[in-house]
Amino acid sequence: MKLYTYFRSSAAFRVRIGLSLKHVAYDAVPLHLTRDGGEHLREPYRRANPQGLVPALEDDGTVIGQSLAILEYLDERYPQPPFLPRTPLERARVRSMALSIACDIHPLNNLRVLNYLKSRVGCDEEAVKQWYRHWIAEGFRGLEMLVRDSSADGKHCLGNSITLADICLVPQMYNARRFNCDLSAFPTLVKVDEHLAGLPAFAGAKPEAQPDAQ
Numbered sequence: 001m002k003l004y005t006y007f008r009s010s011a012a013f014r015v016r017i018g019l020s021l022k023h024v025a026y027d028a029v030p031l032h033l034t035r036d037g038g039e040h041l042r043e044p045y046r047r048a049n050p051q052g053l054v055p056a057l058e059d060d061g062t063v064i065g066q067s068l069a070i071l072e073y074l075d076e077r078y079p080q081p082p083f084l085p086r087t088p089l090e091r092a093r094v095r096s097m098a099l100s101i102a103c104d105i106h107p108l109n110n111l112r113v114l115n116y117l118k119s120r121v122g123c124d125e126e127a128v129k130q131w132y133r134h135w136i137a138e139g140f141r142g143l144e145m146l147v148r149d150s151s152a153d154g155k156h157c158l159g160n161s162i163t164l165a166d167i168c169l170v171p172q173m174y175n176a177r178r179f180n181c182d183l184s185a186f187p188t189l190v191k192v193d194e195h196l197a198g199l200p201a202f203a204g205a206k207p208e209a210q211p212d213a214q
C-alpha cells in the first residue's frame with residue numbers, strides 16, 4: 001500500500017494512526033502542501049486523486065481519497081482490532097463524533113480556507129487565528145458533552161476501546177494545541193487525548209515523527 005501524506009496534515013494523521021493500529025505496512029509518499037504552490041494540486045497526484053487533498057491510499061493500483069473512507073476500508077479489510085463498536089447504535093454514536101470533527105471542524109480550518117481568508121477576504125494573521133480557534137471551540141463544545149456521556153473509562157470517546165472517534169480526536173487536539181486554543185472548557189477531551197496520544201500507534205503517527213517533518 002502507498003499512503004500519500006503530509007506530516008502536518010491531520011487527515012493524513014488519522015490514516016497513519018489507522019494503519020498502525022491495524023499493523024499494515026505501507027510506503028509513505030510525502031506531498032508538500034505549501035512548497036511551490038502545493039504538490040497536491042499538481043500532476044501526477046491530481047490525476048490519481050482528483051479531489052487534490054491529502055491523504056489518499058493506493059491499494060492494488062486503486063487510489064482512495066477521504067480519510068474516513070480509507071479508515072472504513074482498512075477496517076473492512078483488516079477487521080482486527082475493530083474501529084467501530086458492535087451494536088448499530090454505538091456505531092452511529094462513534095460515527096457522529098468522528099464526523100463532528102471531520103465534517104464540522106476540520107474543513108473550516110483547512111489550508112485552502114485559511115489561504116482564502118488571507119488572500120481574498122483580506123483577513124490578517126490574527127483574524128485567521130481567531131477564526132481557527134473559534135471553529136475548534138464551537139465543535140469541541142458539543143463533542144465534550146458527547147464524550148462525557150459515552151466514555152466508560154475517561155480514556156476513550158466511547159466505551160473503553162479505540163474507535164474511529166478517537167482516531168479523529170487526537171489529530172484535532174494536536175491542531176488545537178498548535179494554534180494555542182484554550183482547552184480549559186474541554187477537560188474530558190483533554191483527558192482522553194492525554195491517554196491516547198501516548199500510545200505507540202498515535203505517537204508514531206504524529207507530525208514530528210514523520211520522515212517529511214520539517
Ligand SMILES: N[C@@H](CCC(=O)N[C@@H](CS)C(=O)NCC(=O)O)C(=O)O
Pocket residue numbers: 008009010011012033038040052053054055065066067068102110111112113
Ligand atoms: N475530508 C478530507 C479532508 C482532506 C484535507 O482537507 N486534507 C488537507 C490536509 S489536512 C489538505 O489536503 N489540504 C490542502 C489544501 O487545503 O489545499 C479527508 O478527511 O481526507
